[in-house]
Amino acid sequence: MTRDEQLRQAAYAEMDEHKEIVERDPYRLRYHLMPPVGLLNDPNGFIQSRGVYHLYYQWMPFKTGHGAKFWGHYSSTDLVDWTHEEIALTPSEWYEKNGCYSGSAIEHDGNIHVFYTGNVKDEEGNRETYQCLAVSEDGVTFDKKGPVVHLPVGFTAHFRDPKVWKQDGTYYMVVGAQTTDLKGAVAIFRSENLADWTYSGILAGGGRGKLADFGYMFECPDLFPLDGEDVLIFSPQGLEAEGMKYRNVYQAGYVKGSFDPESTAFEHGDFEELDRGFDFYAPQTTLDDKGRRILYGWMSVPDQNEQNHPTIEYKWLHTMTLPRELKVVGDKVWQIPVGELTALRAEGVVEHRVTLMRENKELEGVRGKTVELQLDDIRIENGWLDLTISDGARLLYHQSDKVFTFERKSYVDGTVEKRQCTLNELKSMQIFIDTSSIEIFINGGEETFTSRFYPSPNLDRISFSASKKAEFRLKKWSLKRG
Numbered sequence: 001m002t003r004d005e006q007l008r009q010a011a012y013a014e015m016d017e018h019k020e021i022v023e024r025d026p027y028r029l030r031y032h033l034m035p036p037v038g039l040l041n042d043p044n045g046f047i048q049s050r051g052v053y054h055l056y057y058q059w060m061p062f063k064t065g066h067g068a069k070f071w072g073h074y075s076s077t078d079l080v081d082w083t084h085e086e087i088a089l090t091p092s093e094w095y096e097k098n099g100c101y102s103g104s105a106i107e108h109d110g111n112i113h114v115f116y117t118g119n120v121k122d123e124e125g126n127r128e129t130y131q132c133l134a135v136s137e138d139g140v141t142f143d144k145k146g147p148v149v150h151l152p153v154g155f156t157a158h159f160r161d162p163k164v165w166k167q168d169g170t171y172y173m174v175v176g177a178q179t180t181d182l183k184g185a186v187a188i189f190r191s192e193n194l195a196d197w198t199y200s201g202i203l204a205g206g207g208r209g210k211l212a213d214f215g216y217m218f219e220c221p222d223l224f225p226l227d228g229e230d231v232l233i234f235s236p237q238g239l240e241a242e243g244m245k246y247r248n249v250y251q252a253g254y255v256k257g258s259f260d261p262e263s264t265a266f267e268h269g270d271f272e273e274l275d276r277g278f279d280f281y282a283p284q285t286t287l288d289d290k291g292r293r294i295l296y297g298w299m300s301v302p303d304q305n306e307q308n309h310p311t312i313e314y315k316w317l318h319t320m321t322l323p324r325e326l327k328v329v330g331d332k333v334w335q336i337p338v339g340e341l342t343a344l345r346a347e348g349v350v351e352h353r354v355t356l357m358r359e360n361k362e363l364e365g366v367r368g369k370t371v372e373l374q375l376d377d378i379r380i381e382n383g384w385l386d387l388t389i390s391d392g393a394r395l396l397y398h399q400s401d402k403v404f405t406f407e408r409k410s411y412v413d414g415t416v417e418k419r420q421c422t423l424n425e426l427k428s429m430q431i432f433i434d435t436s437s438i439e440i441f442i443n444g445g446e447e448t449f450t451s452r453f454y455p456s457p458n459l460d461r462i463s464f465s466a467s468k469k470a471e472f473r474l475k476k477w478s479l480k481r482g
């Protein structure tokens, strides 16, 4: 048996052995993408090819921790119903023996080409990194071509997560990096044929420009045009918290500007976080055949109490976010849940016109663990409006302070912890709850809060309160899969 076959069999055996316990978990989500067993992290190789969306993912099948990652694989024609496919990549070769790390996909000559990082560590923990290519006719079975990019001078071996695209007939690759003087950076390469790559310099960071002093490592870069501008998404590590900003252990966000494909120069503005919640990292986008730039993120953050999640005793850990369409509105990149998600709604919307006067209310038919809530025409006369989800989470908008707060009961010690952002006006909220996850889209996508939370499994209450007078229109749907 080859090493690849051994690893596949071992992973499938792990899936079979723990299938029942994983499915028994009351915190198992109902309409999100999760690992069948073990740990899931970054979205990888997100692409639509011949009408099928492929979303690969970082997967550790053997434990709820990090290690020598596989590429798991989901496919879908509608971004709602997904099929769990065969394992795409196992860490079977010398150049990837400690993990087929994150990467991206591009279609070329009708085949899917994936570029990913081969992670190698020796006994002393010294790291090597190779950017590798694998090719597939059907998106399911891959033919590994081995390393195509070696580490350029000036960087440490923290050099990974290639994202590849084609522009004006040339291929480009951005790679997340750390310079030898320990600055976070994005490196850029070019190629005429996807096999031979030339290093073209530092695209952003690396001790220069607006990101000169901005952490010690950038992970998972993704550069793409959006609404007439160029957006670089990446996940910096090593930022200090600054007021309401950068509260998580690591961040995920973007800079916006203008990329010159000739010189590979990139003029850009300041960094903005993409999400304000507790659990959002390593997002990746693709352009689909409707011309939409769609993003998936990993609903967690590395090294942030990962081993305390209650799902670990059920042998699985972490999930993807819902798919979101990106748009530039004014100065910001907005995230809007894709329209296809309305297919999750079960028959029978519950509607209310709500007026709260210094009171706390539950509303007829508004409860549940897998629900979508839409609040429109929100009007708050002074004071605050709050929405409480059983004993797990609370959303609060303070009209006079202009601050939006998300609070949850910590899964580490049960205390209340919060994330916040300033918001000039709260007009609407679209909220997706899925047993132990919540995604809040404010004002149609201007701000988002993405978090795991763990309410008592027997509770499904949702209540609303206002300190003075607040009014809104509410719609509630129960959500189901398929």
Ligand code: FRU
Residues within 6 Å of the ligand: 041, 042, 058, 069, 101, 102, 103, 117, 160, 161, 176, 219, 220, 281, 282, 302
């Ligand atoms: C981001 C990340 C990537 C790496 C992968 C390993 O979460 O650390 O930089 O490729 O995860 O699983």
